[in-house]
Amino acid sequence: MTKPSGIAVKFSRVSRHFGAVRAVDGVSFEIQDGEFFSMLGPSGSGKTTCLRLIAGFERPDAGNIVIHGANVEGVPPYQRDVNTVFQDYALFPHMTVSGNVEYGLMIRKVAAAERRRRSQEMLELVKLESMGERKPNQLSGGQRQRVALARALINQPSVLLLDEPLGALDLKLREQMQEELKALQRQVGITFIYVTHDQGEALSMSDRLAVFNQGRIEQIGAPAEIYEHPATAFVAGFVGVSNVCTGELARRLTGSAQAFAIRPEKIGMIAVPEQGPDGWLSITGRVRVVTYHGATTRYAIALDGGGELAVMQQNAGDGAVFANIGEPVKLTWSRHLNQPLAEGT
Amino acid sequence: MRSEAAGQARHGTRAGLSLKAGALLGVAFLHVPLAFIILYAFSTEDKSFVFPLPGLTLKWFAVAWDREDIRSALSLSLQVGAVSTVVAMLLGTLAAAAVWRSKFFGREAISLLLILPIALPGIITGISLRSALNLADIPFSSFTIVIGHATFCIVVVYNNVLARFRRSSPALIEASMDLGANGLQTFRYVVLPNIATALLAGGMLAFALSFDEVIVTTFTAGQQTTLPIWMLSELVRPRQRPVTNVVAVFVIAVTFIPILLAFYLTRDTHEVAGSGK
Amino acid sequence: MLYLHPKLLLALLLGPPLIWLGVIYLGSLFALLLQSFFYIDDFSGNIVREFSLATYEQLFTRANGDIFLRTSVMAAAVTAAAALIAFPIAYYMVRYASLKVKAALYLAVMLPLWSSYLVRVYAWKLILAKEGIVSWFAERMHLTWLLDAVLSIPVIGGPSLSISYIGSFLVFLYIWLPFMILPIVAALERVPASLTEASADLGATPKQTFRKVILPLAFPGVVAGSIFTFSLTLGDYIIPGIIGNSRPFIGQAVYQFQGTAGNIPLAAAFTVVPIVIMAIYLTIARRLGAFRAL
Numbered sequence: 041m042t043k044p045s046g047i048a049v050k051f052s053r054v055s056r057h058f059g060a061v062r063a064v065d066g067v068s069f070e071i072q073d074g075e076f077f078s079m080l081g082p083s084g085s086g087k088t089t090c091l092r093l094i095a096g097f098e099r100p101d102a103g104n105i106v107i108h109g110a111n112v113e114g115v116p117p118y119q120r121d122v123n124t125v126f127q128d129y130a131l132f133p134h135m136t137v138s139g140n141v142e143y144g145l146m147i148r149k150v151a152a153a154e155r156r157r158r159s160q161e162m163l164e165l166v167k168l169e170s171m172g173e174r175k176p177n178q179l180s181g182g183q184r185q186r187v188a189l190a191r192a193l194i195n196q197p198s199v200l201l202l203d204e205p206l207g208a209l210d211l212k213l214r215e216q217m218q219e220e221l222k223a224l225q226r227q228v229g230i231t232f233i234y235v236t237h238d239q240g241e242a243l244s245m246s247d248r249l250a251v252f253n254q255g256r257i258e259q260i261g262a263p264a265e266i267y268e269h270p271a272t273a274f275v276a277g278f279v280g281v282s283n284v285c286t287g288e289l290a291r292r293l294t295g296s297a298q299a300f301a302i303r304p305e306k307i308g309m310i311a312v313p314e315q316g317p318d319g320w321l322s323i324t325g326r327v328r329v330v331t332y333h334g335a336t337t338r339y340a341i342a343l344d345g346g347g348e349l350a351v352m353q354q355n356a357g358d359g360a361v362f363a364n365i366g367e368p369v370k371l372t373w374s375r376h377l378n379q380p381l382a383e384g385t
Numbered sequence: 386m387r388s389e390a391a392g393q394a395r396h397g398t399r400a401g402l403s404l405k406a407g408a409l410l411g412v413a414f415l416h417v418p419l420a421f422i423i424l425y426a427f428s429t430e431d432k433s434f435v436f437p438l439p440g441l442t443l444k445w446f447a448v449a450w451d452r453e454d455i456r457s458a459l460s461l462s463l464q465v466g467a468v469s470t471v472v473a474m475l476l477g478t479l480a481a482a483a484v485w486r487s488k489f490f491g492r493e494a495i496s497l498l499l500i501l502p503i504a505l506p507g508i509i510t511g512i513s514l515r516s517a518l519n520l521a522d523i524p525f526s527s528f529t530i531v532i533g534h535a536t537f538c539i540v541v542v543y544n545n546v547l548a549r550f551r552r553s554s555p556a557l558i559e560a561s562m563d564l565g566a567n568g569l570q571t572f573r574y575v576v577l578p579n580i581a582t583a584l585l586a587g588g589m590l591a592f593a594l595s596f597d598e599v600i601v602t603t604f605t606a607g608q609q610t611t612l613p614i615w616m617l618s619e620l621v622r623p624r625q626r627p628v629t630n631v632v633a634v635f636v637i638a639v640t641f642i643p644i645l646l647a648f649y650l651t652r653d654t655h656e657v658a659g660s661g662k
Numbered sequence: 663m664l665y666l667h668p669k670l671l672l673a674l675l676l677g678p679p680l681i682w683l684g685v686i687y688l689g690s691l692f693a694l695l696l697q698s699f700f701y702i703d704d705f706s707g708n709i710v711r712e713f714s715l716a717t718y719e720q721l722f723t724r725a726n727g728d729i730f731l732r733t734s735v736m737a738a739a740v741t742a743a744a745a746l747i748a749f750p751i752a753y754y755m756v757r758y759a760s761l762k763v764k765a766a767l768y769l770a771v772m773l774p775l776w777s778s779y780l781v782r783v784y785a786w787k788l789i790l791a792k793e794g795i796v797s798w799f800a801e802r803m804h805l806t807w808l809l810d811a812v813l814s815i816p817v818i819g820g821p822s823l824s825i826s827y828i829g830s831f832l833v834f835l836y837i838w839l840p841f842m843i844l845p846i847v848a849a850l851e852r853v854p855a856s857l858t859e860a861s862a863d864l865g866a867t868p869k870q871t872f873r874k875v876i877l878p879l880a881f882p883g884v885v886a887g888s889i890f891t892f893s894l895t896l897g898d899y900i901i902p903g904i905i906g907n908s909r910p911f912i913g914q915a916v917y918q919f920q921g922t923a924g925n926i927p928l929a930a931a932f933t934v935v936p937i938v939i940m941a942i943y944l945t946i947a948r949r950l951g952a953f954r955a956l
Contacts, residue, residue, distance in 0.1 A: 097559055117562040124563045130556035134578040143574070144564035195564065408754035411747065412770045415839065418785035419778065421795065425788060437798065476679040483675035487668065495676070498683055504889065505940065506897015508913045509694075509933045510687070512920050516697060516930070517690035536687050539679060593776045600900065616780050620787070620904055633781040640777030648769050 046109070048073045048199050048231040049094055054103035056089055063089040065255035066103070071233060071248075076225050078234045078242040081252030082278065087235045090252075091201050094233065095124050108198055118147075123192035124201040128208070129184045131176040137163070137187050138172040144195040162190040165224070182213050189224075199231045206241065218245055239279045243267060251275050272382050276301035281350060283307075284381070289347040293321050300378040304338065304352035307373045309362050316372030324370045325349070327363045337361060341371060419637055426630035445627040455632060458615040465527060465611060466595040469534035473591045474584060476535070477542025485550040502537035510537065511604030518605070525607030533605040534598060538591035545587035545651070549580045586650040589643035597640050612636060698930035709926060717927040721935065726915075730935055733912040736827070737895035740834040741888045744842040747835070748887065749880075752846035768847070775840035783901055786833045790823035790905060820907055830906035834895050841894070842887035849883025850876070882951035889940075889947055896936045912936055 049071040056064040064086045071077045079087035092098045093105060096117035105112050112120060123144070131140050141159040150158075163169050166186035176184055185205055192200055202221075206214045222245050225232045236242050242249045243263040250260040251274075259271040270276035273284045286299040294300070308316070316322045325343035339351045339362070349371060353362060363369045429440035449455055480499060484492055502510050514533050523529065557579070561571040599613035606614060612632065619629040700709050701716040720726065755767050774782060789795045800809040813819045813826065820826025853876060861871040899913030910918070912932060919929035 095559075095563060097562075116567070117559070118565045118567050122563075124560070126556045126560055128554055128556055130554055130560035132557060132560075132575055132578075133553075143561070143566075147565045147570055147574075191564065404750055404754050405758065408751045408759075408767070411751045412767050415770065415774050415836070418782055418789060418836070419774075421788060422781060422785045476682055479675045480679040483672055483679075486675070487672045495680070498688070499679075502683075502687055504893060504944075506893055506913065506936060508897045508899055508916055509691075509937065512916065512926075512929060512933065513690035513694040514686070515920070516926055517686075517693040520693055532686060536683065539683070543679075590776055597777045597779055599780055613780050616784070617900070620780070620784055629784070633778075633784060636781055637778050641773055644773050644776050645769070648772060652765065 046073055047071065047106075048075070048108060049233065050106040051090070051093075052103050052106070054090075054093060054100045054105060056086075056093060056098055057101050062255045064093065064100075067255070067257055068103075069250055069257060069260055071231060073231055074229055075247045076222065076232045076234065076245060078236060078246040078249035079252060080236055080239055080242040080249050080279070082237055084254075085252035086255040087237075087250075087252045088203060091124075091203055091233065091235050094199070095122055095201055096120050121198045122201060123195050123197040123199075124203065125185075125188045125192050125205045127203045127205065129176075129188040129205075131184055131187055131191075133176055135175075136172065137168065137174050137176070137179070140176065140187055141191045141194055143191060158194055159190070162194045165193070166190045181208050182217065185209065185217065189221075193228065197230065199233060202232060202234045204236055205234075206236075206238075214241075221245065243279070251279060253278075269379055270301055270381070273299070273301065276379065276381065281352070283349050285347075285349075285378075289343075292345065292347075293323060294375065294378065299381045301381055302349075302373065302378050304350040305336075305354075306377045307349065307351045307371050309339070309351055309353065309369050309371060312368050312370045314370065316370070317374075320372045320374050321378075322370055322372040323349075324368060326368050327365050330361055330365060339363070339369075341369060343371075422630055422633045423637070426627060426634045428627055428630075430627075445625070445631045448625065449628045449631040449635075452628065454610070454615065455612075455628070458610045458612045459635075461527060461609055462596055462612040465530050465534060466592045468531045469538050469595045470588050470592045472531070472535040473538035473542045474588045477539045477587060477591075478546050478580070478584060480539065481543050481547035481550055485547060486555075499540040499543050503540055507598075507600030508604075511601045514601065515604040525605060525609075527609055529605045529607070530602055530609060530611065533601045534595040537598075537601065538594055541591045541594060542584065542587035545583045545590070546580050549583035553579050582650040586647035589647040589650075593640045593643045593647075597636070694930045695934065696930075697926050698934055700927045702925050702927060707924070717931045718934075720928060721931055726932075729910055729912055729915050732909065733896055733936075734939070736831065736834065736911070737892045739831060740838060740895050741842075741891045743831075743835050744839055744891045745884050745888060748839060748842035748846055749884070752843050752850055752880075752883075755843075755847055756850040771840045771843050771847075775844065779837065780900070782837055783833060783904055786829075786836065787824055787904055790829050790832070792822040792824070794824075796823060824905050825907055827906065830902050833901050833905050834891075834898070837901065838891040838894055841890035842884075845886035845890075846880060846883040849880045849886070853879045885947045885950045889943065892943060893936070893940050896939065 047070050051067050051069050053066050053068050054064055055062065055066050063084075067086070067090065079090060081087045089098060093100055094107070096112065096115060096119075099114075107120065107122065132143065135143070138156070138159050141162055142155045145155045145158065160169070160172065163172060166189055168183060168186050168190070171179065171183065171187075176187070179187065185208075188205070205221075206217050209217060218241060221232075221234075234242070234245065243266075246263055248260065248262050249266060251258045251266065253274050259266055259275045261269075266275065266279055270279060270282065276282035276284055280303060282301045282303055284299065284301050285293060287297060290299055291297050310316065312324055323343055325341040325348075327339055328342045328348070329338075329340040331338045334355070336352050336354055339353070341349050341351055343349060351371060424438065426445060427441045427443065428438045429442045430438065480495065484495060510533070514529075514536075518525065518529055557575055558571055561575045562568075566574060597613060599611075599617055602611055602614055603617070610618075613636075616629065616632060616636070619632075623629060697709070698717055699713050699715070700711050701714045702708070703710050751767075751771075755764050759767060791797075797806075797809065800806045809823075812828065813821070813823065815828075818827040818831070820829070823829040823832075857875055857879070858871055861875045862868075866874065897913050899911065899917045902911045903914055912935065916929045916932045919925040919932065
């Protein structure tokens with residue numbers, strides 16, 4: 041199964057409107073072959089619409105979409121070499137699990153024996169070997185999810201689209217499925233395009249991700265790049281938690297009015313009389329809120345002179361809080377950790 | 386459907402005996418007159434409705450079967466029922482698919498239009514059709530009967546199929562297309578199996594409705610006699626009362642069966658067929 | 663390819679049923695209403711196809727007014743009685759009956775709804791006949807005096823139950839009862855159990871909960887059912903013909919006019935009255951939320 045390596049999907053200034061709403065607004069990007077690419081954003085940001093444009097359920101109002109070198113304008117979904125795992129799995133309720141998995145092969149008139157063999161293979165791949173004769177309504181959420189996966193993968197698409205597939209699962213199951221999906225993608229080697237609103241998911245699974253906001257992409261890059269160097273205030277705030285310092289606060293801290301973001305976990309807390317390392321920024325304040333998150337503890341620090349910063353500390357020791365509500369603390373961190381933000385974000 | 390435990394948990398006490406008795410009696414009473422009809426079909430007295438019955442006999446069943454007019458009325462009712470049901474199934478499914486898939490202007494108007502033939506009194510539908518057919522110079526025949534029946538049967542199928550559509554996910558059609566099936570294949574492999582039982586249930590109800598209908602039929606028939614028309618004329622000018630009763634027994638049987646089937650087909654869904662006309 | 667042209671697909675789906683209903687049904691209705699503006703020439707007895715309100719004037723005679731009044735009062739009475747009887751039955755079915763009993767009751771109510779209209783009317787003719795079951799029963803229970811007393815009530819009484827308004831009232835009520843029960847069942851089912859629990863939690867007695875929470879929420883179902891009972895009584899001509907005195911209802915009048923009299927314009931004008939009444943009724947019903955309960 042050698043696929044040409046290169047660009048799997050390319051969007052060039054694609055737009056899609058629904059009435060007055062610009063669901064996708066002049067979006068351009070490229071997805072490499074064999075990548076695990078995530079499209080991350082809040083509801084209504086356009087990520088799902090982009091997915092549907094790739095699948096063929098929507099037609100762009102402007103721009104064009106190229107899949108593996110071929111322009112797919114006017115090509116209906118059943119003729120694209122793309123398969124989708126739907127958010128609610130969309131398993132055919134009147135067919136057995138095997139029937140569902142074999143569906144794509146049946147449509148292409150693959151012989152029954154061959155279909156059987158390949159669907160059994162697929163079910164083994166997703167660890168559901170013994171479930172072939174069950175009906176979807178007899179399966180748990182996680183099992184249905186895997187059937188949907190098998191049903192899509194059996195057709196050996198060049199691109200697999202996943203539309204928030206883990207949304208309906210509980211936390212533990214979701215984390216387990218994330219690992220399995222990532223491993224599966226590496227094993228099968230095809231391009232996965234994954235839509236989610238969960239930034240933790242996107243960060244942990246993707247090779248690269250695109251952050252969507254109101255129909256546009258604010259930033260594309262590898263997870264670490266996006267997290268450590270957010271380009272805009274939106275990305276800083278949506279991917280992880282961030283402090284955004286602008287105007288007067290920025291000037292107080294750094295001496296210049298350039299807006300920047302600083303992650304709560306990068307900020308160190310010391311007692312007021314102590315000094316941070318040379319060249320580091322520092323500012324004093326009082327603890328306003330303390331929230332315990334198990335592995336970490338978060339503090340909201342009301343700064344002397346106005347403004348507030350969020351600080352996060354790992355509970356590495358015996359879980360004692362660094363400072364209680366109302367107590368004074370000094371915050372200090374290295375200047376180079378400040379992420380400058382684009383104008384007007 | 387709530388479990389029995391939940392049902393009892395909703396009310397600390399069980400239903401008062403009077404409410405329970407009243408409800409059960411009330412529903413039973415709906416069927417008592419039918420029981421009497423069946424009883425009278427065995428009566429030896431053929432001139433009046435005297436009670437108690439003077440005697441019991443089976444002879445009227447044979448007499449009924451020998452009557453040519455009854456047999457041809459029955460045959461016509463069955464034919465008209467079959468054809469109207471098929472037309473109603475076709476048009477009702479199309480309308481249900483349209484209303485389910487798209488949000489278009491006038492959706493509510495469509496629902497109203499579909500329900501009008503059944504919501505307005507039958508006589509209005511009847512004479513409208515009759516005078517329209519007169520104006521168009523179309524002669525009355527079984528064909529015109531079918532036109533009338535199909536018209537008010539559409540909504541029956543429509544309701545059932547739409548309810549089933551509403552319970553299924555639109556993503557199913559997209560999933561099918563995503564996996565390589567075009568429109569026709571999607572309909573055949575995914576849509577149709579999904580609505581099959583609802584469609585069938587709607588069809589059964591439509592058949593029962595058509596088989597039993599008399600008002601619109603009277604106006605759209607020419608010289609033809611369906612079973613209800615036959616029965617109506619017997620009611621007004623009785624010839625052999627017990628024979629009428631035998632036919633009544635038969636009508637009860639023939640209409641009960643499709644309804645039972647429709648109920649059975651949809652009983653484990655939330656939308657039981659026939660829950661509303 | 664149709665998939666990419668949703669409007670075309672919609673037209674193909676909606677077209678056939680719309681054309682059928684539009685042309686056949688609406689077309690006929692329109693044709694009928696059109697004829698109400700024609701009139702019968704007194705001399706020739708033919709229909710004159712000229713626009714005129716002469717036929718409508720005929721609606722305002724005393725006799726015709728009586729017909730409308732008679733039918734409307736009967737329809738209202740039947741509707742009220744049906745609501746009163748149907749509600750407890752529906753209430754029991756939804757709130758108290760176990761699953762099996764409920765399914766059986768549901769089926770039992772549904773069966774007569776869809777079948778045997780004539781048979782059931784006929785059955786009542788047997789039951790109400792002078793020599794029939796009711797008389798026999800009254801005799802056995804020594805209640806014949808009661809029966810006679812009821813029959814001698816002016817206006818609604820008569821020589822026998824099968825020739826009286828009481829008789830037709832009973833039959834109407836019996837025939838349309840399932841039409842009232844099922845929408846109420848549907849409406850009651852839509853009242854989540856959590857609402858009654860919340861009401862109790864906030865201190866209301868079961869009676870108060872019923873009056874203030876359940877009844878108002880079930881009311882659209884009652885209205886929905888009443889649409890059928892009212893409309894069907896308004897237009898029925900068979901039941902009053904078989905069980906009733908000879909004073910006509912709207913349905914019978916229409917039947918007579920279009921039949922041997924050949925007076926289609928008057929028949930058409932007559933039907934306008936129930937159509938208008940139902941239009942008003944439906945608008946009010948819609949306001950009261952009945953359409954969501956259908």
